[in-house]
Amino acid sequence: MIAIAVDDEALMLRALVSAVSSSPDISKVMQFSDCEEALNYVKDNPVNVAFLDINMRGMGGLALAEKITCYKPNCKIVFCTGYEEYAVSAFKLHASGYLMKPVSKEDVQKEIDNIKGVRQKEKLLEVKCFGNFEVYSNGERVVFKRSKTKELFAFLVDRNGAGLTAKQICAVLFPNDLDDNKNLAYLRQLVLDLKNTLKTVGAEEVFRHETPYYHIDTTLIKCDYLSYLENKTPEFLGEYMTQFSWAEETCAYLQFKK
Numbered sequence: 001m002i003a004i005a006v007d008d009e010a011l012m013l014r015a016l017v018s019a020v021s022s023s024p025d026i027s028k029v030m031q032f033s034d035c036e037e038a039l040n041y042v043k044d045n046p047v048n049v050a051f052l053d054i055n056m057r058g059m060g061g062l063a064l065a066e067k068i069t070c071y072k073p074n075c076k077i078v079f080c081t082g083y084e085e086y087a088v089s090a091f092k093l094h095a096s097g098y099l100m101k102p103v104s105k106e107d108v109q110k111e112i113d114n115i116k117g118v119r120q121k122e123k124l125l126e127v128k129c130f131g132n133f134e135v136y137s138n139g140e141r142v143v144f145k146r147s148k149t150k151e152l153f154a155f156l157v158d159r160n161g162a163g164l165t166a167k168q169i170c171a172v173l174f175p176n177d178l179d180d181n182k183n184l185a186y187l188r189q190l191v192l193d194l195k196n197t198l199k200t201v202g203a204e205e206v207f208r209h210e211t212p213y214y215h216i217d218t219t220l221i222k223c224d225y226l227s228y229l230e231n232k233t234p235e236f237l238g239e240y241m242t243q244f245s246w247a248e249e250t251c252a253y254l255q256f257k258k
Contacts, residue, residue, distance in 0.1 A: 001112070002028045002046055002202045006038045006064065007053035007080070012101065016080060019105040020051055025112050027199050035064045042068050046137060047075050048202040049096070049115055051108075054081040072138060074122060076115045078108075122220070124203040127157055129225035130234070133241040137201035148173060148186075149193045154241055156207075156216045158250055160226060163213030172246050228254070 003026050007013040013031055021029045030045075032038035035058045042050070050068055054061035065077045078097035097111035126136040133154045135142040144150035155172055156164070170183040173190075177183055191214070198204045206220045218226055224234050236254050241247035 001026055001048040001115075002030075002200075003049045003051060004030045004032060004038055004041065004047055005051045006032045006035065006056070006061070008033045008056045008058075009053070012053065012080075016051055016053075016103055019103050019108045022105040023109050023112050025109075025116065027202075027204065035059045035061075039064060039067055039071075042075070043071050046201045047072055049076040049078060049112070051078045051080055051099075051103075054079050074138070078111050078115075123222040124206055125201075125221045127221050127223040127225075129154075129157065129223060129241055130228075130236060131239045132243055133157075133247075137203060142197065142201055144193075144197055146190065146193055149190050149197060151244060152187075152190050153194055153207075153216075154244060155246070156214065157221070157223060157225070158241065158247060159215070160229065161215055161218040163210070163215045165212050166214070169214065175246075225254075232257075 003020050005016045005020055007016055013033055017029055017031045020026055030041060035056055052061040052065055068075055076096040080099045080101060080103050082101040096115055099107050128134045151173060166184055166187055170187055174183045194207055198207055206216050208215050208217055227233055228236055240251040240254055
């Protein structure tokens with residue numbers, strides 16, 4: 001998960017960042033002592049959880065939380081404060097958590113564990129398979145550094161959560177290359193690249209690797225293809241992952257299913 005920590009007291013901010021960054025579930029923490037700077041960052045970057053002091057100069061933590069949820073509706077808010085009287089106002093904003101200062105890493109981890117339980121019910125990515133294959137996070141297209149990384153993710157989506165071995169994946173991604181050692185080495189690079197790409201948008205939980213199988217957690221994505229398989233919505237117009245030749249087999253199946 002990607003987090004921000006906001007507090008206008010330097011010592012408290014340092015302690016908060018230390019507690020948040022100690023969690024193994026947090027891949028990145030951005031720290032701010034100014035509410036406006038924090039909000040500007042949220043506007044243009046993926047953020048999964050915001051740890052906010054309530055009593056800050058400027059707009060304050062409560063107003064900042066309202067604005068954050070406008071730009072990132074799925075961002076979880078955890079308030080950190082030394083004043084219990086703010087609790088009612090915090091929970092009126094549907095805050096995910098409320099921590100009393102001084103904040104400990106144990107308290108932070110409890111809140112993160114709670115958020116993880118909620119996140120399992122949410123869709124972390126929107127995947128479009130009809131037409132060209134594209135992936136979106138919070139309405140913005142996910143950029144893959146390598147076209148083969150995107151193809152790897154597409155193939156895992158195509159398999160609808162089924163586990164695939166490295167050799168099975170290589171047979172599809174590199175059909176004309178018989179050098180198994182080279183292909184397996186390249187696949188390891190693609191897997192690492194895919195993990196890093198998903199981590200940058202806070203969706204690392206979508207990709208799973210339980211040796212020897214690779215797969216995706218389909219419960220964490222919203223996908224036109226998977227929805228169509230379940231209840232025939234949305235409408236299928238005859239085009240499926242058009243940039244990948246191996247997708248023609250699935251396209252033919254969907255045509256037959258219509």
